[in-house]
Amino acid sequence: MGDKGSENLIELDTGESIWESFFTVFPLVVIGTREADGSDDLAPKHLAMPMSWKNHFGFVCTPRHNTYQNIQRDGEFSVTYMRPSQTVLASLAATPRCDDGSKPVTQALPTFAAEKVNASLVQDGYLFLECELQQIVDDLGDNSLIMGRIIAARVAEDALRSSELDDEDLIYASPLLAYLYPGRFTEIANTNKLPFPAGFKR
Numbered sequence: 001m002g003d004k005g006s007e008n009l010i011e012l013d014t015g016e017s018i019w020e021s022f023f024t025v026f027p028l029v030v031i032g033t034r035e036a037d038g039s040d041d042l043a044p045k046h047l048a049m050p051m052s053w054k055n056h057f058g059f060v061c062t063p064r065h066n067t068y069q070n071i072q073r074d075g076e077f078s079v080t081y082m083r084p085s086q087t088v089l090a091s092l093a094a095t096p097r098c099d100d101g102s103k104p105v106t107q108a109l110p111t112f113a114a115e116k117v118n119a120s121l122v123q124d125g126y127l128f129l130e131c132e133l134q135q136i137v138d139d140l141g142d143n144s145l146i147m148g149r150i151i152a153a154r155v156a157e158d159a160l161r162s163s164e165l166d167d168e169d170l171i172y173a174s175p176l177l178a179y180l181y182p183g184r185f186t187e188i189a190n191t192n193k194l195p196f197p198a199g200f201k202r
């Protein structure tokens with residue numbers, strides 16, 4: 001009886017990255033920073049989430065990316081939460097750099113300026129965060145965790161929860177984008193209320 005549930009399990013090699021062997025669910029955000037030459041940088045990230053119940057946000061990035069270097073230099077960044085209709089835009093922001101280190105695709109993306117940090121946000125996203133760098137944790141394999149304090153936040157009107165509109169109807173009208181790593185995505189429109197245990201408190 002004790003062994004039930006551990007049948008049919010495949011042992012994964014933890015000497016290699018395990019995350020390509022199955023699917024898991026992530027958001028897809030675009031991080032905005034300022035390049036050393038003053039131009040915009042935008043890059044998609046899926047390893048991204050709040051870092052506390054308060055207003056902290058973090059994402060995983062490799063120090064090789066300009067995003068990391070720009071944040072290390074300037075101490076600030078923006079975050080745009082993308083909608084399902086923007087999947088191609090988000091992906092385009094990962095276009096490899098030219099030999100001279102430039103990334104012209106960034107100039108082609110529709111953006112507007114953040115208000116409290118020196119970076120751009122992607123038009124038509126649904127949640128826009130402006131963050132000042134709090135801490136970088138290096139040496140997570142090839143990656144680092146970049147954590148910021150959210151100093152400004154704006155949400156699109158159609159994505160704002162309200163007592164007048166049922167949450168189910170809100171998400172149906174303004175669906176969410178889920179990145180299913182590695183390499184698939186879906187639009188989430190149909191959702192159910194989570195059955196919390198009686199008396200549950202956060």
Ligand SMILES: Cc1cc2nc3c(=O)[nH]c(=O)nc-3n(C[C@H](O)[C@H](O)[C@H](O)COP(=O)(O)O)c2cc1C
Pocket residue numbers: 028041042043044045046047048060061062064065066067068090091093094095096103179
């Ligand atoms: C869908 C998608 C998700 C990505 N998620 C991440 C991520 O979570 N962390 C990361 O370091 N790179 C991620 N990348 C790769 C970078 O965004 C990409 O290499 C980018 O071009 C780096 O740009 P930069 O040099 O301007 O920072 C992702 C790419 C795609 C297409």
